[in-house]
Amino acid sequence: MAGKPADHRDVHIGGLIEERRLRAGLSREALAAPLEVSLSQLGKYLKGANRLSATDLDVVARVLGVPVGFFFEGMPGREGHPSGLSDRPQAPLEALAGWTGFAEAVALAAESHLDREHRQALGSLVRAVDRALSRQQTFDKENNSAPSD
Missing domain, CATH: 1.10.260.40 (lambda repressor-like DNA-binding domains)
Structure with a gap:
């Protein structure tokens, strides 16, 4: 049908x-x-x-x-329709997005939806993750070794 x-x-x-x-x-x-x-x-x-x-x-x-x-x-016919989740x-x-705009999207979402205190907390978290990731070494498939400090 x-x-x-x-x-x-x-x-x-x-x-x-x-x-x-x-x-x-x-x-x-x-x-x-x-x-x-x-x-x-x-x-x-x-x-x-x-x-x-x-x-x-x-x-x-x-x-x-x-x-x-x-x-x-x-x-x-939809005039005056109240705002909502849409x-x-x-x-x-x-499939099209990748990670290229991730930081910008997070920043825009934080600016739109979070108060100053929560934006600062999110910024601290992002900086901590960035520091942790920058210390990691490339994964070696041959010996599967973990990053060393």
């Missing part, structure tokens, strides 16, 4: 995805790959001709670095 047909909400969501994809400088191929869909199918999503599943919308949000709720902002950014899609 097929799902519900696409409607004006799907057109709105598809338009926001396309706009955000272009602003991010992301190719259609780069967006279609994590969704595991053809370029033709992606085009249907972007035009709002086909409806995205919740799972696929989550993947798109992570690839584009926006909260899922971003796609519902400004949607006709206002927080989605975690990046693990």
Whole structure:
């Protein structure tokens, strides 16, 4: 049994995805790959001709670095909708993110969600981890030796 047909909400969501994809400088191929869909199918999503599943919308949000709720902002009929958990950014899609932006993401999250005392405590923890990691030696597969002091 097929799902519900696409409607004006799907057109709105598809338009926001396309706009955000272009602003991010992301190719259609780069967006279609994590969704595991053809370029033709992606085009249907972007035009709002086909409806995205919740799972696929989550993947798109992570690839584009926006909260899922971003796609519902400004949607006709949703004016005055109260803020909620969807206002927080989605975690990046693990396959694309790596660790490159980890420190920046932690700093931004700490600035947004922690008071000064907790930010300082987090900073102390990060510095302690950095010091501990900088003292470690490279792991040797041949003799499996632990780091020496």
